[in-house]
Amino acid sequence: MAGLVVDKVTHLYAGRSDHPPALDQVSFSVDPGQFCALLGPNGAGKSTLFGILTRLFAPKSGRVEVAGHDMSRAPLKALARMGVVFQQPTLDLDLTVWRNMLYFAGLHGITGRAAKLAASEALDRLAMVERGSERVRDLNGGHRRRLEIARALMHRPEVLLLDEPTVGLDAQTRADLVAHVHQLARDSGLAVLWATHLTDEVHAQDALVVLHRGRVIERGVAEQVGPELTQHFLALTGGLTGELTGERQPA
Numbered sequence: 001m002a003g004l005v006v007d008k009v010t011h012l013y014a015g016r017s018d019h020p021p022a023l024d025q026v027s028f029s030v031d032p033g034q035f036c037a038l039l040g041p042n043g044a045g046k047s048t049l050f051g052i053l054t055r056l057f058a059p060k061s062g063r064v065e066v067a068g069h070d071m072s073r074a075p076l077k078a079l080a081r082m083g084v085v086f087q088q089p090t091l092d093l094d095l096t097v098w099r100n101m102l103y104f105a106g107l108h109g110i111t112g113r114a115a116k117l118a119a120s121e122a123l124d125r126l127a128m129v130e131r132g133s134e135r136v137r138d139l140n141g142g143h144r145r146r147l148e149i150a151r152a153l154m155h156r157p158e159v160l161l162l163d164e165p166t167v168g169l170d171a172q173t174r175a176d177l178v179a180h181v182h183q184l185a186r187d188s189g190l191a192v193l194w195a196t197h198l199t200d201e202v203h204a205q206d207a208l209v210v211l212h213r214g215r216v217i218e219r220g221v222a223e224q225v226g227p228e229l230t231q232h233f234l235a236l237t238g239g240l241t242g243e244l245t246g247e248r249q250p251a
């Protein structure tokens with residue numbers, strides 16, 4: 001099955017041999033059309049995993065496969081099938097939506113008419129076409145995020161990775177964005193990996209991987225993993241709901 005495969009990935013940072021591995025035998029897969037939530041508190045290893053999935057660095061052991069391409073044997077093919085939305089926005093605020101899209105298309109070697117077609121298709125998928133001529137600086141946080149997702153889809157990847165994409169958004173905008181990306185996975189057969197530490201971003205039918213201190217401690221369909229997921233996660237995070245809601249409150 002294509003999509004994303006993570007198989008027994010282990011990673012230890014240099015100079016940290018006296019610490020447990022940042023990732024320890026992490027295995028899961030995301031099928032085409034599936035939305036997989038990667039849930040983990042701070043320090044769980046989500047950023048390390050994203051670094052490995054985007055080939056920022058190689059794991060000490062284990063295997064990553066994107067759309068059937070092995071990341072270590074065929075990295076260019078694997079990376080070409082992947083779209084990524086990083087935690088930190090990387091848009092040019094002074095350019096229009098349209099210019100940001102065309103600039104990024106150029107980085108992928110897509111130019112001319114093909115670039116315009118790819119940009120308008122991707123903006124359409126995120127309901128952003130009518131904002132094409134607006135400067136990014138004038139967009140609200142939710143629209144900026146949608147633009148980043150549209151940009152990540154321009155080269156028509158089969159796997160989409162998003163690293164805590166709702167950071168800084170209000171509750172309603174967060175819910176809208178989560179719903180939109182769920183629909184995107186369903187409608188276009190994208191395999192989506194959505195990293196978060198917020199349980200309310202996980203829908204009942206999602207695939208769920210819970211990462212804690214570098215290990216997968218739960219894996220399965222969200223509603224089967226546990227209706228008490230929130231309680232379970234609260235226990236992991238030391239009883240601070242702030243890990244879940246963004247508002248730190250004593251338990």
Ligand SMILES: Nc1ncnc2c1ncn2[C@@H]1O[C@H](COP(=O)(O)OP(=O)(O)OP(=O)(O)O)[C@@H](O)[C@H]1O
Pocket residue numbers: 013014016022040041042043044045046047048049
């Ligand atoms: N560059 C680094 N050098 C050494 N140790 C690191 C480095 N980056 C992360 N770690 C350690 O690896 C473990 C996993 O961290 P990681 O940043 O991947 O977790 P995370 O789930 O992304 O957390 P956060 O949401 O806080 O970024 C932690 O123990 C962290 O201290």
